[in-house]
Amino acid sequence: MRSPIRIVFEQRSETPKRLSILVPLLSVVAALVVGALFLLATGYSPIETYSNMLSDGFTSSRGITDTLGLSTVLICTGISAAFAFQMNLYNIGGEGQLYLGMIGGAWAGLALGDRLPTFVMIPVVLLVGSLAGALWVLLPAFVRSRLGTSEIVTTLLLTYIAASLVKHFVYSPGSFFVTKNSAFPQGRLVPDSAALKGIGDTSLYPTFFLVILIAVVLFWVVKKTEYGYRIQVIADSPRAAHYAGINANRTTLSVMLISGALSGLGGAVLIVGPFGRLDPGIILLGYGYAGIVIAALARNNFSAIIISGILFAGLRSGGDKLQISTSTPIHIGVMLQGAILLFALGGEAFRRYHIHAVRTERATQ
Amino acid sequence: MTNASHEVAKGPHHASGAAPSALSAHSIVKRFPGVLANDSVDFDVLPGEVHTLLGENGAGKSTLAAMLCGLYQPDSGYITRNGERIALSSPRAGLHHGIAMVHQHFRLVERFTVAENVILGSRDLSYKLNRSELEDKVAAVADSYGLPIEPGATVGELSVGQRQRVEIVKALYQGAEILLLDEPTAVLVPAEVEKLFENVHAMTRAGKSIVFISHKLGEVVEISDRVTVLRNGRVTGHVSGRGAADTKELARLMVGRDIELTTQRASHATGHEVLQIRDLSLTVNGVSVLSDISFNVHAGEMVGIAGVAGNGQRELADTIAGLISPTSGSVAISGSLTTDRGPIHARELGLAYVPEDRLGMGLVPSMSILDNLLLTRDRHIVVDRTTVRPEAARLIEQFEIKANGPDHVARKLSGGNAQKVLLARELSGGRTATKLLVVCSPTRGLDVGAIETVRALLDDARSAGQAILLISEDLDEVMSLSDRIFVLYRGSVVYETPGESAQLSTVGAAMAGLQPEGKS
Known part of the structure; x- marks a missing residue:
């Protein structure tokens, strides 16, 4: 005899508000539980590890500034991803656009830095970095809007080329970006005029507030302007856009370019901030890919991205410091990031469906 | 309950004797979130009979049929086959018991x-x-x-x-052994309907049972041995005996009040030419979709386009609305060419367009009523919702749209209310006052009450001097509203007649591609 209990997925006509907060929150908790199991299995104490992460990432004053400093770039790549995702454009090449932002920003800093004052240089570096990021998405954006070529594939593949480009500029002899006559190939530091100081000598830079401002402005643009209205129409029903005479091709192109520029800005933020130079180490950090997870956890809501960006920054910076303070592997932070994405995506099912068990009445023969 | 449940003929069950019914549903209850789709419904069908489930959209007839074929399971109640209780856990289980459904969408x-x-x-x-x-x-x-x-x-x-x-x-x-036919005539021309009915009779003669699902009264009376009427998930009446049902009575059981869908024509002389179509042809991927179409629509006139779906109606409407550029020929609104100039230009000339596809083309499903009203209007760089809000509230009241206000999301509206939002937007004028209204299948899928309202709105627009092009697969609708009728077949106008003297048989034949003599 079969079990008379069935799990029923019933489509919700309306998602309760509390679930929009509860699901991401529980995704994080579930990821922490999985992380704890992993830590136990490999012989570490989850409580000790997590309390270290918490103090290194969030509660100590050094932890807070480090986290907010790191969140600057993560919020950039987060809003970059979300801006494209909200129109069902899957720009997953934010990573490559971030590299280009670093290359562009470093170039601007090195080429112009000696001649211009700081208050001009900083905007110039950020702008050139953003433009470089936008440039890197131009081709995928163009073929997507004209031919419908999947931007997922093109943006992803261009990321590998961007990584090679970074290595080329750092490792090729006599490169503009590196220190001359150095035994060890290393990016040249941008001049002081193109470098910001951390607030109160911490790793939190003023660019953090700029990025927050951009996130708030984008939120407003999407909710209140004609441009945002168009984005919403195209995202929901391209045929309604056609019916209303909205040019979807042009909007697709511009949304992709803005998305690329935001990732590029993330790269430029690293140049005026903590890095100060083109550093191939960026390739291992995956800040661009983290943006995808941050956007997904925030469900493409720009104000929520500020929170999820800071959360991720805390996990990352707390995780990184574990390696130093304890012998816990550094990858716990990255692993938690992946687990959170999985749970956040899986949690969508709870938002869309009312899932419950029912006892089915069996007909008697 | 005494008022709602109307028993026209007493004791319809087992009218033909003691033979157990081929399939019966007993006190079926089915609930969906927010809706009681079936409220203790009893239904049965005998071998060799046609038993019709009649009801408006949302009355619960498709839900009942889905449970009879195993697509859904009832929350309570049970189903018997030849008197024995069966569990239909899937459509395959239904087939195992000899029950099959022919869906409306093949x-x-x-x-x-x-x-x-x-x-x-x-x-x-x-x-x-x-x-x-x-x-x-x-x-x-x-x-x-x-x-x-x-x-x-x-x-x-x-x-x-x-x-x-x-x-x-x-x-x-x-x-x-038991076939459930879900709205089988919705997609057919009159001649095909006749053919279908012959097939149905051949099947019942062979002892098969037919459950016929429909909301079209005329054909229900013609085909049914018995009729069960559903309203709001409840059985409101049974009628048995072929030809015993009376359309007026059935309509009242179905809707709950008397319904009058009368003929309406232009009450006064029509004015100048608003829409002028000249030698319009359209070829898509080498296939001719529209060929050599020429006609005019005058102010205060309603021109109806009849035809079976897929004979170029959608493309004709889209071309007039500036969404498609014709291969040759021209479209002009009030004397200005719209060809190749896009939908916004056409709207600036006074076009309003109600497309066949409401949610997804005419309306953006995830947007509010308010935002949907803005879709075809001039929006400023910063969208000004505060000044449109009172107008949205006024339109909701004027068009009797059942919604929680301007912020109600379009997706959550019923079909009839979504259509009213669309009509409200298009009839109320956007960029300029509406001069030409192109409407496609305006009442498709609506219940009888809503059909009455929509038809009245169209008639008002005509009386107000708007030129109306009504494109509909519902031949009755075209015949009872239009001042002139054109039949579109394979992209050509094959027949033209004044609405008043139109004959159902001739128009129906033209729709099926049979060349009538009277092409003018």
Whole structure:
């Protein structure tokens, strides 16, 4: 005899508000539980590890500034991803656009830095970095809007080329970006005029507030302007856009370019901030890919991205410091990031469906 | 309850004697979030009879049918087959008990042949298919019920009526004794309906039971041995005996009040030419979709375009609205050419367009009523919602839209209310006052009460001097509203007649592609 209990997925006509907060929150908790199991299995104490992460990432004053400093770039790549995702454009090449932002920003800093004052240089570096990021998405954006070529594939593949480009500029002899006559190939530091100081000598830079401002402005643009209205129409029903005479091709192109520029800005933020130079180490950090997870956890809501960006920054910076303070592997932070994405995506099912068990009445023969 | 449940003929069950019904539903209850779709519904069908489920959209007839064929399971109540209780956990279990449903939207693989479609899903096929043997078997099943089909033909090349026959043959081939036909005539021209009815009679003569689901009163009276009327998930009446049902009475049981869908024509002389179409042709991917269409629509006049779906109606409307550029010929609104100039230009000339596809084309499903009103209007760089809000509230009141206010999301509106939002936006004028209104299937899928409202709105627009082009597959609607009627067949106007003197049979023949003499 079969079990008379069935799990029923019933489509919700309306998602309760509390679930929009509860699901991401529980995704994080579930990821922490999985992380704890992993830590136990490999012989570490989850409580000790997590309390270290918490103090290194969030509660100590050094932890807070480090986290907010790191969140600057993560919020950039987060809003970059979300801006494209909200129109069902899957720009997953934010990573490559971030590299280009670093290359562009470093170039601007090195080429112009000696001649211009700081208050001009900083905007110039950020702008050139953003433009470089936008440039890197131009081709995928163009073929997507004209031919419908999947931007997922093109943006992803261009990321590998961007990584090679970074290595080329750092490792090729006599490169503009590196220190001359150095035994060890290393990016040249941008001049002081193109470098910001951390607030109160911490790793939190003023660019953090700029990025927050951009996130708030984008939120407003999407909710209140004609441009945002168009984005919403195209995202929901391209045929309604056609019916209303909205040019979807042009909007697709511009949304992709803005998305690329935001990732590029993330790269430029690293140049005026903590890095100060083109550093191939960026390739291992995956800040661009983290943006995808941050956007997904925030469900493409720009104000929520500020929170999820800071959360991720805390996990990352707390995780990184574990390696130093304890012998816990550094990858716990990255692993938690992946687990959170999985749970956040899986949690969508709870938002869309009312899932419950029912006892089915069996007909008697 | 005494008022709602109306028993026209007493004791309809087992009217023909003691034979147990082939299939019965007993006190079926089915709940969906927020809706009681079936509220202790009893229903049964005898061998060899046609029992109709009549009701408006949302009355619960499709839900009941879905439970009878195993697609849904009832929350409470049970189903018996030949008097024995059965559990229908899936459509396959339904087939096992000889119950099959022919869906309104066919579930056929277009690239497959008829025979391949018929055998699809059979589990007793050998590893290697013997096509000619299978085709003979399929043809034999079809022939025994007088269903002419070509087993070797590719389904993608068949007409809608032929595809429906394939679905029926498939059900019979799978051994169905009870066929549930969900709105089978919705997609057919009058001649095809007649053919379908012949097939239904052939099947009942062979002892099959037919559950016929419909909301069209005329055909229900014609085909049914018994009728069960549903309203809001409850049975409101039974009528038994062929021809015993009376359309007026059925309409009252279905809607809950008396309904008058009268003929309406222009009450006064029509004015100047608003829409001028000259030699319009459209070729898409080498296929001619519209050829050499020329006609005018005058101010205060309603011109109806009749035709079976897919004969170029959608493309004609889209071309007039500036969404498609014609291959040759021209469209002008109030004397200004719109050809190649896009939808916004056409709207600036006074066009309003209600497309056939409401949610997804005419309305953005995830947006509020307020935002949907802005879709075809001039929006400023910063969208000004505060000044539109009072107007949205006013339109909701004026058009009697059932919504929680301007912020109600379009997706959550019922079909009739979504259509009212669309009409409210298009009739209230956007960029300029509306001069030309193009409406496609304005009442499709609406319940009778809403149909009355929508028709009245169109008539008002006509009286207000707007030129109206009504494109509809509902022939009754075109015939009872239009001042002039054109029949579109394979992209050409094959027949033209004044609305007043239009004959159902001639117009129906023209829709089926039979050349009538009177082409003017």
